[in-house]
Amino acid sequence: MVVKEDPNNTKGADPAQNLERLKLWIEVIKWFITSVVLVIISTIIETGFKDRTAGIQEIQQYDKYVTDLIVLNKEIGPRRLLAQYFANVTASDKLKQGWKDYYKLVDKEYNEYVLKDSLAKIALSKIQKNDSLKIAKSHGSQDGKKLVLPINKDAIKLQQTIADINHQLNANIKLPGNSAVTLVSASLMLRTTSDDKDRDTRLSVKLTYPNHNILAAFNINGQMFEDNSYKTFDFPLSGGINKNEIANGFIDFEITPNGNDTWRFVPTLTLKFSDGSTASYNNYPEKQLDQNSRTLTLAF
Numbered sequence: 001m002v003v004k005e006d007p008n009n010t011k012g013a014d015p016a017q018n019l020e021r022l023k024l025w026i027e028v029i030k031w032f033i034t035s036v037v038l039v040i041i042s043t044i045i046e047t048g049f050k051d052r053t054a055g056i057q058e059i060q061q062y063d064k065y066v067t068d069l070i071v072l073n074k075e076i077g078p079r080r081l082l083a084q085y086f087a088n089v090t091a092s093d094k095l096k097q098g099w100k101d102y103y104k105l106v107d108k109e110y111n112e113y114v115l116k117d118s119l120a121k122i123a124l125s126k127i128q129k130n131d132s133l134k135i136a137k138s139h140g141s142q143d144g145k146k147l148v149l150p151i152n153k154d155a156i157k158l159q160q161t162i163a164d165i166n167h168q169l170n171a172n173i174k175l176p177g178n179s180a181v182t183l184v185s186a187s188l189m190l191r192t193t194s195d196d197k198d199r200d201t202r203l204s205v206k207l208t209y210p211n212h213n214i215l216a217a218f219n220i221n222g223q224m225f226e227d228n229s230y231k232t233f234d235f236p237l238s239g240g241i242n243k244n245e246i247a248n249g250f251i252d253f254e255i256t257p258n259g260n261d262t263w264r265f266v267p268t269l270t271l272k273f274s275d276g277s278t279a280s281y282n283n284y285p286e287k288q289l290d291q292n293s294r295t296l297t298l299a300f
Contacts, residue, residue, distance in 0.1 A: 066086070068176035069082060069175070069176055070082065072174045072175075072176060073171075073173055073174055074276065075167065075168045075169075075171035076106060076109050076110050076113055076168050076169065077110070077168060077169045077170055077171050078171055078172070078173040078174070079106050080103070080106045080107060080109075080110045081173060082173065083099055083102045083103035083106050083107075084103055086099040087099035087100045087102075087103045110169070113165050113168050113169055114169070116161075116165055117162060117165040117166070117169070120158050120161045120162050120165065121162060123158055124155060124158040124159065124162070124230070127152060127154060127155045127158070128155070128226075128229055128230065131152070131227075131228045131229070132226055132227075132228075132229070134228075152228075152230075155230050156189075156191075156230070159189050159230050159232050160270075162232065163187050163189075163232060163270060166185070166187070166234065167184070167185050167272055170185075171184055171185065172184055174274050180242055180243075180274075181242070181243040181244075181273050181274055181275045181277075182240055182241055182242055182243065182273065182274045183237060183241040183242075183243060183246060183271060183272075183273055183274075184237075184272050184273060184274050185234065185237070185270075185271070185272045186207060186216060186234070186235040186237060186269070186270070186271050186272075187232055187233065187234045187235070187269075187270045188205060188232065188233050188235070188251070188267060188268070188269050188270075189230060189231070189232045189267070189268040189270070190225065190230070190231050190232075190233070190265050190266075190267055191228075191229070191230050191265060191266045191267075191268070192225040192226060192227060192228065192229045192230075192231075192263065192264065192265050193227070193228065193264045193265060193266060193286055194227060194228075194264055195227070195262045195263060195264040195288075196224060196225055196226050196227050196229075196263065197224065197225035197255070197261065197263040197265075198224060198257065198258070198261045199222060199223060199224040200222070200257075200258040201255050201256065201257040201258065201261045201263070202219065202220070202221045202255065202256040202257075203219065203220040203221075203253070203254075203255055204217070204218075204219050204220075204252075204253070204254045204255075204256075205217065205218055205219075205220075205233070205235075205251065205252070205253055205254075206251070206252040207235055207246075207249060207250075207251060207252075208249055208250045208251075208252055209245060209246060209249055210246075210247070210248045210249055210250075212250065215235075215241065215246060215249065216235035216236060216237055216238075217235070218233055218234075218235060218236065220233070225263065225265070243273050246271075248299065248300075249299075249300055250297050250298065250299055250300065251267065251269060251297070251298045251300060252295070252296075252297050253267075253287075253289060253295065253296040253297075253298075254294055254295045254296075255289045255290075255294050256294070257290070257291045257294075259291070260290070260291050261290060261291060262288065262289075262290040262291075263288065263289050263290070264286055264287070264288045265286070265287055265288075265289075266284060266285070266286050266287070267284050267287070267298065268280065268281065268282040268284070269281040269282075269300055279300075281300045284298060
């Protein structure tokens with residue numbers, strides 16, 4: 001009987017041959033580690049570095065944009081809205097907590113402005129009430145002449161304070177990269193002098209461009225303007241109005257009285273822009289509108 005030798009059986013093989021086979025397998029393993037495993041590890045490490053670099057660049061861009069956004073929006077109202085927004089949408093828990101802490105600070109400052117606004121309005125109301133009492137007493141005098149009070153500087157200061165606070169609380173958010181200076185608020189203070197505007201006299205006021213296209217407007221109906229009173233109205237703005245576009249504009253007044261009414265007043269227009277500048281037009285002399293002369297146009 002002939003016994004066939006199993007070629008895979010190494011029990012009876014030459015030790016030298018087994019050693020050669022072992023060396024061969026070692027070389028194969030070394031090649032595999034060098035050529036495949038190290039390449040895989042290098043790729044993983046490189047990808048990790050790329051992701052980290054991209055993440056760092058993203059954070060740097062985020063920090064720059066947000067920094068510009070906060071620096072650009074100096075008013076408390078926009079900063080409060082931005083803090084509230086980022087405190088809810090920021091992905092990083094650490095950054096989100098920072099925004100939450102910042103929101104608490106600006107919210108406290110915001111509420112302080114609201115309190116100042118309330119106190120200023122109460123003080124202004126007291127001044128106007130005292131002026132009304134003085135006028136009422138003068139109506140009962142023997143000569144029957146109306147009392148014309150001098151300009152109350154405290155009332156004007158309070159009106160300006162209220163306008164400034166309103167700008168702080170309600171200014172529009174400004175975005176980085178927009179270098180154009182735009183109009184952010186427009187308010188008109190009307191000081192009624194010696195002749196009031198009746199409650200049923202409708203008042204229409206328009207801000208117009210140099211070509212007389214309407215920039216902003218408001219209407220007042222059912223409101224009396226008492227003698228020696230101060231009233232401030234904000235023009236609703238659509239936004240994006242360039243500062244240069246409204247240079248040499250106009251204020252158009254029109255009344256629609258129910259019968260006869262004569263109104264004497266002094267207007268003051270205040271414009272505020274995105275670069276923080278303010279234009280105040282307060283050199284107008286006393287003006288008069290009545291049932292026979294219902295319209296008036298003033299340049300600014």
